[in-house]
Amino acid sequence: MNRILPRAPGTRHAHSPRAWRLRHWRLALLGVLLAAPPLSRPSAAEPITTETCMGCHSDRGLARDAGGSVHVDLAKLQRSPHGRLACTTCHKGVTELPHPAQLPSPQCGACHQDAAGAIASSAHRGAGGLRGTDCMGCHGTGHVVRRAVRTGIEACASCHAQETAQYRTSVHGVALSNGDPEASTCRDCHGPFHSIRRHEDPLSPVSRASLPKTCAHCHANRALTTRRKITIPEAYALYEKSTHGRSQDPRAATCSDCHESHDLRRATDPASSIYHANVPRTCGRCHAKQSEAYMLGIHGQALQRGVTAAPNCTDCHGEHLIRGPHDADSPVLASAVSTTCSHCHEAQGLRETYGLPAGRLNTYQDSFHGLAARGGSHAVANCASCHGYHDILPSSDPRSAVSPRRLSETCGKCHPGAGNRLKMGPVHVAAATSDNPILYYARWGYLWLIFGTIGGMALHQGLDFIRKLQRHWRRHRGQAEAHHGPLRWHVRMTGFERLQHLLLLVSFFILVGTGFALKFPESWLFSWLARLEGGSAWRSIIHRAAAVVMIATSLLHVGYLFTKRGRGTFAALFPTLRDARELLANLFYLAGLKRTPPAFDRFGYIEKAEYWALVWGTVVMTTTGFVLWFENQSLRWLPKWTIDLATLVHYYEAWLAFLAILVWHIYQNVLNPDVYPMSWTWVTGLISDEQLQHEHAAEWLRLTAEEEVPAAEPAATGPGMSS
DSSP states (O other), X not given: OOOOBOOOTTOOOTTSHHHHHHHHHHHHHHHHHHHSOGGGSOOTTSOOOHHHHHHHHTOTTOBOTTSOBOOOOHHHHHHSTTTTSOHHHHSTTOOSSSOOSSOOOOBGGGTOHHHHHHHTTSTTOOSSSSBHHHHHHHHOOGGGOOOOOSSOHHHHHTTOHHHHHHHHTSHHHHXXXXXXXXXXXXXXXXXXXXXOOOTTSTTSTTSTTTHHHHHHHHHTOHHHHHHTTOSOTTHHHHHHHSHHHHOOOTTSOOHHHHHOSSOXXXXXXXXXXXXXXXHHHHHTTTOHHHHHHHHHSHHHHHHHTTOTXXXXXXXXXXXXXXXXXXXXXXXXXXTTHHXXXXXXXXXXXXXXXXXXXXXXXXXXXXXHHHHHHHXXXXXXXXXXXXXXXXXXXXXXXXXXXXXXXXXXXHHHTTSTTOGGGGGGSOSSOOTTSTTSHHHHHHHHHHHHHHHHHHHHHHHHHHHHHHHHHHHHHHHHTTOSOOOOSOOOEEEOSOHHHHHHHHHHHHHHHHHHHHHHHHHOTTSTTTHHHHTSSSTTHHHHHHHHHHHXXXXXXXXXXXXXXXXXXXXXXXXXXXXXXXHHHHHHHHHHHHTTSSSSOOOOOSSOHHHHHHHHHHHHHHHHHHHHHHHHHTHHHHHHHSOHHHHHHHHHHHHHHHHHHHHHIIIIIIIIIIIOTTTTTOOTHHHHOEEEHHHHHHHOHHHHHHHHHHHOSOTTSOOSSOTTEEO
């Protein structure tokens, strides 16, 4: 058993001669005390006070035989939270002096029940209840116990030296060292000291499931983020909506996976895990395969060379609001990838600095792939479909998916049998530049044709409208003779002809609507169609169905031309020199240089121009349409520039046809003052005697002459009607 022996001040060894002399003197003094009256010695009935204990423990040289001072600094003890407690409150079992050398360990839980209950289930729990030795690691010895402080860093550092060192250089630790009272400390993240749990514990505030909410205590506090000027005040709200935040996978990334746990640094710090050049490595902890592919690609290589403008993971996928590739709002959604890539590839400063080719976004968006993507298609090729997702390489690299040797292989994934003809032309085609002369001149040719043709039609119909308004005004004022007499009708269109017209009308406007919906999917007029079930799928089906109807109607019309009436109609529609003379004469009349218009026959130059324009447009649109419809076969048999030319011609021919119908045909049969609000001939097949006389005077004269036959001959169409 160890005995507590006094040690003289300044004595370093208990067995030195001087120490023995002092010990004899003290033993003699002890004998005197024992021989003294009973009042000088505490009795069993008298409590042992602090003063009694300090009789020995005030001696700075007091130590155990096995070593270790048992000196108590009374001044420090009285300043501590335990200063008013008697020694025996903690040191149970001292009932007489001298007391046993080995006293029971103080049980802090006897007074601190709440702390004892909390620490019993914490990471710091001891083996035998809340003993003094368990508490001293954080609070110090019972004689100089420290009150709980807010930071607790010093207390934690004694056991967690590495974590504390990392914290001191973190953004939170630096703020704390700069005197920021709101800087996060150990307690803010790990919780109250007595109830700290291991991070593997689901109840711990730093467990994977709880950590985002723990960080949100500060980073979702609008007042604090505003006051502290935190760069991303909505970080937690964005994370909650992200694929990581919504994931049910317990391994899904949380705040510390990206920002680190204790060594949390600013994004501008080169040692930070979220520094621009370090982001791929950070993401690679979970996405190793993607990170490896990225580092092999042109973007990763540029980043390793120190090109700070090179995109990393967060530039494409986002930072806190990372969405999956199938999320409708994801920047890497199939239909959104081209826009995401364009943030860099269409930025003028970056293009000029790094020599990136211009116009990549426009040429893609104007292609069928881009148009379908703009319409919401998720199946059509985007930038990543051809260039790759992470291992993007320039076309000059033989490993690149768009290198000449691999291009047919890449395109062959969607277009089986495309062959090597894809090498014969560029992929990103800009029709508006002379780099592609065939497309360039074809485009300008069509633009001049459209402006010239539609402009001439608009001028012609404008003059016609003014002239007819003048005639109506004179008739209203009684200055022109109105038609009087019995109302007579003539057959203008047979039932079979009206059927052809109806099929043509319906299929034409469906083709126009669904075709322009492909070209302008974002416009309010067509966006509803683009959104129908999977983007352009239904639009494409409807468009092709209407094309089949139009082609079938055209073939039906070809068959009709072999009938008796069909042959006569075709002969009447065939252009002659008379049409040129009538055109000039009518222009003089419309310009006010001639008093009367020419006498048109069954079909004048107006109807003939419409008919032959229809024939031309049908042939062109059918031919180019089949090239685009059966693209796999076209790519197998034709060079790519023919596909590009077919795309251009199909688009501009559609504009020419639509505007011609609008300016020429719709005016003639709807907006024309003589027939407004509509000529019903296409419904009834009949034309009035007055309208026939005015619009087709030569035909009216011929029909009138044919009616002047002997009375014995019966009328072919009944009373009041001729054909």
